[in-house]
Amino acid sequence: MNELTGAPGRSTSEVFPLDDKDRAILVELQVDGRMSYADLAPRVGLSQAAVRQRVNRLTERGVMQVVAVTDPLSLGLSTQAMIGISVSGDVRVVAAAVSECREAEYVLITAGRYDVLAEVLCEDNEALLALVNDRIRAIEGVASTEVFSILKMEKMTFSWGTG
Numbered sequence: 001m002n003e004l005t006g007a008p009g010r011s012t013s014e015v016f017p018l019d020d021k022d023r024a025i026l027v028e029l030q031v032d033g034r035m036s037y038a039d040l041a042p043r044v045g046l047s048q049a050a051v052r053q054r055v056n057r058l059t060e061r062g063v064m065q066v067v068a069v070t071d072p073l074s075l076g077l078s079t080q081a082m083i084g085i086s087v088s089g090d091v092r093v094v095a096a097a098v099s100e101c102r103e104a105e106y107v108l109i110t111a112g113r114y115d116v117l118a119e120v121l122c123e124d125n126e127a128l129l130a131l132v133n134d135r136i137r138a139i140e141g142v143a144s145t146e147v148f149s150i151l152k153m154e155k156m157t158f159s160w161g162t163g
Contacts, residue, residue, distance in 0.1 A: 078123065
């Protein structure tokens with residue numbers, strides 16, 4: 001199980017080197033994750049069978065997963081924020097508790113000003129207030145929070161490791 005994504009496959013401690021063909025497959029699938037092997041093969045210079053084997057290997061090892069990415073606004077989630085959380089005590093316990101919040105998209109343990117950063121999506125400011133005030137600040141070990149409202153998403157990419 002991939003500890004980072006929760007997907008079946010490798011743990012985050014095992015590294016699989018990518019060759020140029022693997023990277024080309026990843027780049028193409030990041031543009032269109034539903035691309036057929038017949039369309040993908042000539043773009044990366046391999047046969048359909050070779051592409052199928054490589055995609056299966058990349059997926060089984062947890063190097064990649066093909067998922068649907070939603071538009072939060074179209075789902076009624078108009079308020080996006082980053083929450084910086086300072087912790088007294090075990091940061092892992094607090095991060096795990098924040099991860100249980102359905103609004104949390106990313107929860108990161110960090111070094112620096114905040115011990116935990118959480119990206120959250122909420123229906124509106126009232127829901128964000130309830131999340132922060134009633135639920136996150138109530139977690140044992142949360143010393144303080146700071147909310148950064150996201151006004152506009154300027155860039156979002158999923159090209160890790162391919163460039």
